[in-house]
Amino acid sequence: MLKTTRSQWRPVPRRNSRAGCATCKARRIKCDASVPSCLNCSERNLSCPGYGRVLRWKEKHQVTQSTASEIDAVRNLSPNTFQNDAKTKELVGASRSDPHLNNGEKQYSPGTKFRAIPPLPTDDDSSSSSPISEEITSPSVALRGDSLVVRSAKSETIPLWPSHLRSLNDRTVLLMAHYFRKICVINSCFDSFANPFRTEIPALMTTSRLVQCCILSMSAAHLRSARPEWSFDSLEYLTAAVSELMIEVNAVLSGFSFSTSAGQRLDNALLGAIMLGMTTSWHPSSGLGLEHISGSRALFRTWIQYKFDDGRKNEDNWSRLNFYLGLHAYWEAMASFLIDQDPGQLDYLHVAFTIPPAQVVTVHPWTGVSAIPWLYLAKVGCLVRLKRNLTDLGVRGRCSVAKIAASEYPLKKLEEEAWTLAGQIMSYSVPSDEQIEDTFDEHTSKSHLRDLARCCQLAALLELQRSFDAVHEQQAVLAWISNSFGHAANAQNCTSLLYTDTIRELSLRILRLLSNVPTNSGTQALHHLPLLIAGSVLLPHIMKESPNAPLRIAMARSEDLKETAIFSTIDLWRKFVMDRLTSLQQTVNLNGHLKIRLLLQEVWARGDALTRDPQLLPAGYLHWIDVMEERGLQFFF
Template structure:
């Protein structure tokens, strides 16, 4: 080693020298205007001006995240963990260390972790037409509902009277988390970049801060324990129409995930899939966990036959996996899980009722209703020459809402039958005689349903979801079932209006001449659809009842046909226009809280219906007055589970 090299290796790093000497960790003689070391080496001295770069290191947080002990995942890369002591309306999951079996850390491949996210290549999933700031759930505090929408119109009366809600502290949510590897790399060297590159990097950092986006390459990693915590802190609230200790998807899962490998893998898969809303790289983890859960479930089936596990445990995992199947892929219908669930429930129906049977059976009715619109093999009609009588027993009072059906179990069952009737139509949209009679029976059953009043509902201890919200959803489900029946069988509606026996809230329907629409049926269906949207638009976006909204806004939104003529009275024109705005904004905003892919697919379906329904300026291209969301969904192969 030369004396010069020995000298430079022993000298300490200068803090006041030129930028080149500091980068090379050599002693600068600080000669001005250029140091002698740079001149001796034939290099241009960059001078002594202080180099500035953007940093989030000293940002001030409203609520500084609490420190936590490092997990095993942090020894190999970045890992993020929730504050388990954060205040929550529901109890937190038990300590994972006490559960059977170690909690394994889930890591992406090293190449995937090291690669920076290319934001230009990230799929927008509905962000492209957003008219306000998007929302991200608080990864530090489990409080989700305190969301302040950027658009004042959306945050005000349009969404309900929730002006007292406070906004999420997004700066504490999306502060860049630097991996240990990047810290070590920064400690070894600080590469110089051209001035224009620095400017571009600064601009990107500023915009990412402005949009509250995670910095590419510095997104957090998540261990298995983090995913389980995320399920209980966030996914429970969006997977049910209310969330409290009365929500079986919280309490039942909490009792089982420590002893049931399939349940543990399933809730981790759901957490990873939902996190992909905000960290696209988490989609791969969600898919991998789902694959592991499916394999584990297949091992549970022989154990069920051998009596080593219970049917209720297997059915719980099927419910979780089936209704979250579209979270990774909007075309994932989960029918393979439904087929297994059907077989198990048919066996259960032949035995005495167990303590969980009512919850499981109502959940299966909801699942069958959603599947009735997308199942590639429609259910066959009743055999015989006459439809059977339909008797729906009333629910006992006071009534406990169901996590999926809320207070609309009866309407949802009838809607499942309506979906089957619609799927059995021929190419001209006509139904058989027996289905025609069955539609009339279903309509009478809908009229016989008694929607409970708030005093008739058990207090389920969810301050974010009022009883009025669930009652509004029950009303809306009854109306969309009637809407589909009347569209496929118009004579039933015309007869009701003529006899004056329509529901009380539909008394405004009449057979009088309407100048806005050529067809009186179009006018009445549009008015029913507007009434449905008016019923649900008072439900705040933070309410758990929004879980029931997707199918409502798709069915009602697809009947919002604009008037055929320039109306002299703009009342119906403005009402339809405003209702369309509500539908579009609801689906857009819900795609921020709920999984984005299915919500975006539903919005595509509704917009395609509107495009075909609206009058065309070109005479050679007439509007398709018979356009139906179900036909378009199957024509375009946009099948999606709307729940």
Template structure:
């Protein structure tokens, strides 16, 4: 439990005294909890901030701005106060001549919560500044540097799916260090125990977003474009292999974060979900990767549907039908979401799940409906409700084990995102919900007409087309 906050040791405007004390208290009671995947003395956004805020005007205004953003849905009068407090913190931060761990911590807090105030503000300036400042710090034996380096890995993973590569300051060659492996691993408040996995998923995001933006540009076929596609395919294969080879530590090798709501197995499950999500993105955008691994005969495919392995084994060179490809992806996504579902909503990891929920939504395909026969019972006046809308008269969704599984999992996914509206600052989560619902709507509309385009609907395309990029955490 946090120590009740005391009055600031330096003067604050009289008009803010009452509100500021409430916001400081709320930060330590609620906001610090959602800003880490566990809450305990190991959570620096509670303990370190608690030690700094009284003597740091930047931290004082920063934590208040975060608390105000968390409360604006219930108290609209705070809507203008949050940005004002944030602006004060930024102004003070810009005046600092030298950056230390306190300044870097403020950059993480201000940048990571930019979307809390404006859902389309990705905090890119803060990310790039933090990376530039961090590169001046030595990572050798420097625990502070290791903490910030790992925080940027998670942050960049989120950004890689929602912003173009040119907007992110690149990591210098050789600047990324392999994960430090002590006898027991201490979970990081942002990456948990998935540092290397999230770094790989970040590279997946960069590759996929670049390819989808080129697809939207409708570039003509040229030798240069063909060469670029081949390079992208080769890179996708490298990332697939990296994700397949990743292994997570066993539970006994992870330090317990001392959060009753977040045992170690939650962090292990979350790491595996990140790995699977990265593979699913690659297999959706680069279907040939999956085709070369799927068996070409349907009997073998039937056996694989119940398989809980990370990916199929290398198979025949023969073509695999789009149906088999999509069916396997749906099965794998259902398994992955079952793993996520096993983590209780009370877990501290819930606040790090929105990206995963959105990234998996476009694999939840409801089987195409069958058109009713003219000789059969008339359905002219009937409709059938689905999780994303209503099938038109004259069609009914295929009733099968798969369609029931998908329908139920859609409800689980939608329910968890909706619940997060009441836990996290709602503006970014609302955009996540928009992406999911529109993705399903487009999939179902295409499926109703029997069009194969239903299999091509992808959440990132929906997000880009509607300008719904946001920080999904």
């Protein structure tokens, strides 16, 4: 009979996982691995993430640290983290202080000019950092307890979190880190400490829950495109932002008074409406955000009346007016090609022509060196849609309401407005390099910004020429190209040209300008609309040169032999457009660029089919707006 020892019957002790939940691991404390929630998370009223392995994700072909490590890195940020950052060598003290946390500090607002200071001295160069902390290019940021703070020029500590966010949770910290690391980059044509989305807009979080919800909403929506588990957060913050916007608007409408607090609420409501309108499309199945545009127009008119009707025309008001005007001009330019509306709806933007000319042009994150080219592009979009509805050139199933509205607009009046607008577009002069203020972004030069403004001019003229063709206007457009760029057709010989020759010339001018801008330029965030407009006419029946075209047009396309060798055919130009859109999609990581690619591919396929069988559809019917609506490829970002 076998004998058993006492040690053989000793029960095996249960061993808990050393990993624990992600929250305990991030805090570097022991986790009891209780189910469904560990004791540490329960005591702190935190949502326990569980004990599964934390997934890693790729960005730019590099595997970053896990979510828990990222949170730990953000919680250990210090001023030393940013000392060697090229974008934050000069720090900006930019924040509205919370009255509950920092009484008596100076209040800031959009458009405020901030004085740059050198980096804070450090006694310890061994501060811990991580890939996220090295990429967050905000002012000097640190965590003090549960408060994210900014150090200002006077070495004072300014809270960046409002009082209603005292209990800072890990997901909120990660969203803010993603905002500074990624959103500030893709949401502006330049990125440095001078970027308002990096300094002035986050500073308003200390006083505005609406701005705070908008920032967290867009950050979660962008994260969702790569990590679906953020979908709930993005919709939750979007819903909260809409609710906060309703509260602010109701406060403005009910007993608005010309007081400092009322003016601040008006600022918050206007900025929140714009941010919501421009980023709603980032969320899945949430529409394009165009439902906010009419309300934002009304708020902007109220803001102008409040700031300028009582003789308050100080420098700060002009600066803020220029900021809000740029946001609206870009928004209207994008929306004008998507909705049917009277061009008079945009008259409120004419305030752009009343702003006193500045000796130095401040670069705007959404419009570059000026809002005026984008305003012209917005008016062109309205006129083009009206013309296609009026002459029944659009999709046959287009809404009858749009056709009825267009029928009340005389064709002759429409054409007169179009060519008056064309003259205004050609009379606009792009600021010189000496007039443009430095952006402190090594990837975005002044020449890139000037080329962007020229592309907007050319794109507006291209759409006008495509919808309102007239011989005398062809002469004026080609003469303007000759004076502005050189090597264009002689205006005296333009009477023998087809209107497609002018369209082709405008399209290739846009693509040449964009081909000179590197893909790492910050201006590429605004290249999508010029790329679409210029790329949509890369069609055989348009790009085929007419037999009467003067030799100088052909010479213009061969001024650079290397360029001609690369881009001498339609296929190569199409490849260039697709490559740029692919680069944009990889950089920005939003669904809109994919829709533009699909839209252009469909337009090109139909254009190629017209070459094989011209009886399928008259050439004038093929326009990217019609294909977009027919295929449901509306985009907005």
